[in-house]
Amino acid sequence: MKKLLLALVYTALAVGANPSGVIAADLDRPALEALREGSMKKLVILPNPLPVSDKAFDLEDDGGQKTLADYKGKYVLVNFWATWCAPCRKEMPQFSELQAEFGGDDFEVLTIATGRNSPAGIQKFFDDIEVTNLPRHQDLGMTLSREMRVLGLPVTVLLNPEGQEIARMLGDAEWNSDSAKAIITALLN
DSSP states (O other), X not given: OHHHHHHHHHHHHSOSOOTTOEEETTEEHXXXXXXXXXXXXXXXXXXXXXXXXXXXXXXXXXXXXXXXXXXXXXXXXXXXXXXXXXXXXXXXXXXXXXXXXXXXXXXXXXXXXXXXXXXXXXXXXXXXXXXXXXOOEEETTOHHHHHTTOOSSOEEEXXXXXXXXXXXXXXXXXXXXXXXXXXXXXXXX
């Protein structure tokens, strides 16, 4: 019930009515909603795209930083997670599968560890679940997470090529399900 309430409140934040159902160029919201099955029914497809935070996060190994704006030009599935999060351990291999199947010039899975997650702990997490194709970025100070309204973990946010949020999942889901893949395929086509 709490997650449903949070989803409803979040949807209300995406102010403005959109009677046409179009949330971005040629993106048909009702058609995307019809593809949601099983745990993907929790995916909230916003009535209007929302701007995202411009706060930087730390890159995995080189000490550099990026912002979500650096990923404009493609659909990006941003997963906020932590090493102590049990549902995150279940989801991460599913995100790896999505990256392997869809990753490229038009789509990318971006993982950002939120809060106190040491680089060694993050590496161990990825080693334990045998994921090698996803980034190990961090939001140690949680500034990006706070501005992106990440109230619990995991939270997964879908960005359009314009760098705007178009959908959000509170909690875990079956990201390697036929439903999830159908949604990504619809976006990419």
